[in-house]
Amino acid sequence: MLNDRLEALGDNPFYRLATLLAGSQPRANETPLMMSAGEPQHAPPALLAETVARNAHLWGKYPGNEGSPEFRRAVAAWLGRRYALPEGMIDPDRQVLPLSGTKEGLYMLAQVAVPAEKNGRRPTVLLPNPYYHVYSAAAVMSGAEPVFLSATAETGFLPDLDAIPEEALERCAVFYLCSPANPQGALAGIDYLKRLIGLARQYDFLLVADECYAEIYDGAPPAGALEAAAALGGSTDHVVVMHSLSKRSSAPGIRCGFVAGCPDLIRLFARLRSYGGPSVPMPLLAAATALWEEETHVTENRALYRQKFDVAERVLGKRYSFYRPPGGFFLWLDVGDGEEATRRLWSEAAIKVVPGGYVAKPDADGRNIGKPYIRVALVHDAETVEAGLGRMVRTLG
Numbered sequence: 001m002l003n004d005r006l007e008a009l010g011d012n013p014f015y016r017l018a019t020l021l022a023g024s025q026p027r028a029n030e031t032p033l034m035m036s037a038g039e040p041q042h043a044p045p046a047l048l049a050e051t052v053a054r055n056a057h058l059w060g061k062y063p064g065n066e067g068s069p070e071f072r073r074a075v076a077a078w079l080g081r082r083y084a085l086p087e088g089m090i091d092p093d094r095q096v097l098p099l100s101g102t103k104e105g106l107y108m109l110a111q112v113a114v115p116a117e118k119n120g121r122r123p124t125v126l127l128p129n130p131y132y133h134v135y136s137a138a139a140v141m142s143g144a145e146p147v148f149l150s151a152t153a154e155t156g157f158l159p160d161l162d163a164i165p166e167e168a169l170e171r172c173a174v175f176y177l178c179s180p181a182n183p184q185g186a187l188a189g190i191d192y193l194k195r196l197i198g199l200a201r202q203y204d205f206l207l208v209a210d211e212c213y214a215e216i217y218d219g220a221p222p223a224g225a226l227e228a229a230a231a232l233g234g235s236t237d238h239v240v241v242m243h244s245l246s247k248r249s250s251a252p253g254i255r256c257g258f259v260a261g262c263p264d265l266i267r268l269f270a271r272l273r274s275y276g277g278p279s280v281p282m283p284l285l286a287a288a289t290a291l292w293e294e295e296t297h298v299t300e301n302r303a304l305y306r307q308k309f310d311v312a313e314r315v316l317g318k319r320y321s322f323y324r325p326p327g328g329f330f331l332w333l334d335v336g337d338g339e340e341a342t343r344r345l346w347s348e349a350a351i352k353v354v355p356g357g358y359v360a361k362p363d364a365d366g367r368n369i370g371k372p373y374i375r376v377a378l379v380h381d382a383e384t385v386e387a388g389l390g391r392m393v394r395t396l397g
Contacts, residue, residue: 009137033351078293126147188223320333349392
């Protein structure tokens with residue numbers, strides 16, 4: 001059964017990209033530029049290394065599965081400040097758990113949130129389309145049926161909640177939402193989130209709000225699921241959020257994030273992780289605590305991304321249906337045929353991107369809504385981004 005489920009997943013987007021470009025060497029006399037992976041290239045704040053060094057004596061201790069009290073308090077305090085939550089809404093000892101990056105949490109949480117049956121039938125996991133491949137893996141490996149909800153320009157690049165089939169909602173165990181969205185950068189507003197929480201409680205499913213890009217935005221700060229829960233009275237029933245330091249603090253290598261929200265789910269998830277979840281080493285947990293308590297580096301990091309969107313706007317103009325995304329650090333560009341454009345950009349410009357069809361599934365009509373697009377990660381410095389986008393324009397026209 002395990003092999004059958006793995007086979008049903010297919011290859012993840014980066015394996016598919018490697019296969020697409022296998023044996024192909026760039027003809028262009030240019031330095032290869034990887035604009036495919038969302039791996040932040042900004043220097044992490046000095047605070048990270050300094051704190052790890054101060055806590056080097058803790059390398060000799062096993063880290064606890066639940067993290068440190070200081071970490072949990074820092075997270076609860078940050079959530080309260082960032083989303084203006086009522087005092088005491090998030091109990092750091094009952095509603096916060098560290099993660100070895102949100103990828104781990106997004107995948108493993110489904111193992112406790114998806115039952116064998118929902119209303120006497122196979123459960124569903126609802127997820128946006130395009131999607132982060134971990135959502136689909138979590139659904140399939142937990143035995144659920146993944147249901148892909150189209151998130152196109154016509155729907156504001158978010159799933160249309162009114163278009164979800166009643167039957168899928170009745171069987172739903174988990175709903176994954178990413179805001180700001182990967183790859184389109186769309187933001188779920190407070191009313192959208194309140195509506196979604198209402199559906200979660202009406203149909204008894206867990207809303208998993210993936211908010212790892214929440215601190216990279218162009219204008220106003222994005223709303224959050226806990227903020228919406230506060231507006232509905234303060235209960236976190238049926239709601240969890242996940243955040244990470246990878247994007248916020250340009251620290252993907254620290255592998256530290258958190259899940260917060262529904263205490264019953266947090267309790268069950270803590271039990272599961274005590275068996276198979278990787279714990280965050282204590283020196284890294286100390287550094288993560290310090291990073292959640294410090295905001296200057298986050299503001300500076302956000303300003304660097306804004307500069308790069310200024311560059312993209314200037315270089316691309318109206319090409320490829322460019323729009324300035326309100327959040328995240330990806331461009332979602334309509335180039336007609338994403339796979340063909342990816343081949344050309346690699347062979348003729350030494351630029352690696354991801355075909356949009358690799359992060360999307362065909363809809364009910366058999367149309368892959370990501371096929372015309374490429375996903376471009378603006379993770380390098382502004383000068384490198386400008387050079388890369390210039391090469392893209394010269395290659396694709």
